[in-house]
């Protein structure tokens with residue numbers, strides 16, 4: 001009896017009482033203009049939406065903490081403009097798109113995609129060449145995505161090309177998604193995920209969660225080969241980090257799965273169905289603001305004769321789409337969204353315990369920090385080219401079977 005009383009009164013160790021306030025590494029998560037990461041991000045072309053979703057219907061979009069208007073003019077050129085009309089400030093969200101630009105609803109001033117004011121219809125000479133120029137950002141279409149450059153104009157780099165994405169094979173086309181679940185076959189996933197861009201960026205250099213979260217914990221979300229805990233090597237490459245996950249599959253096959261992260265937020269994961277060879281997709285974790293992000297993806301995929309484009313590689317056919325699952329079903333079989341939303345909008349980095357398996361994340365964050373210092377000191381961060389001839393990026397990713 002006396003023993004039992006002593007046990008219940010033993011002082012518990014490690015309770016949550018009195019825990020210290022924790023903090024984030026804000027230099028990594030804050031992306032607004034003038035912040036170190038915001039300035040680093042702005043030195044790279046960033047994909048912002050799938051090309052098919054940029055139309056003659058203006059839409060509001062937030063990128064890197066900036067609220068902008070995006071549309072496509074009648075010539076097919078994407079436009080990304082500061083929303084407030086330079087006349088008296090109404091939003092171009094209410095504007096109408098024409099062949100050569102967008103016309104403000106209030107007094108009809110018209111602007112082209114490079115911000116030139118083309119018309120001021122209430123003025124004595126409505127079409128006189130106008131000196132007024134509004135604020136805009138350069139855009140391009142590539143791989144089914146609209147890309148924007150939001151950095152200093154004098155440092156605009158060449159639009160990057162990725163060797164795994166071209167040339168297209170016979171009958172292939174690009175299929176891009178700007179909703180975080182689109183590549184998983186769910187058109188109704190959240191377009192913007194409610195957490196920092198760094199969550200998904202960390203995730204791509206984390207081969208171990210594939211064995212746990214995507215396979216042994218939640219059931220096989222990709223393929224059973226991921227049940228094997230890999231031995232992993234991380235390598236720093238020019239402007240990025242790779243991991244090589246080596247698996248002995250136990251059926252006579254051994255393989256190296258090589259994934260690549262490239263500055264500052266590009267992900268190239270090989271086929272998750274473990275088909276051999278080079279990857280057919282690219283992903284991007286693009287900050288919307290400090291606490292939310294957009295996960296974009298583009299892939300090469302064969303077109304069927306009827307013009308439909310079936311997905312290849314990233315579909316999880318045997319799973320109910322994320323947007324149709326109940327909370328309980330998500331608890332039973334959580335995926336990346338649940339794990340990352342669970343880290344909070346901005347993770348508390350001071351309470352992380354990075355261990356051996358997080359080495360790739362350490363390499364990424366160190367590279368990002370070095371690059372922020374380079375930009376601060378007036379230099380160009382790694383991975384940029386300033387001539388189209390040098391703009392091809394060689395991506396080492398792939399599923400390589402060894403025997």
Ligand code: FES
Pocket residue numbers: 085086087088089090104105106107108109
């Ligand atoms: S506020 Fe846009 S034209 Fe007047």
Ligand SMILES: [Fe+2]
Pocket residue numbers: 203209210214336
């Ligand atoms: Fe994942």
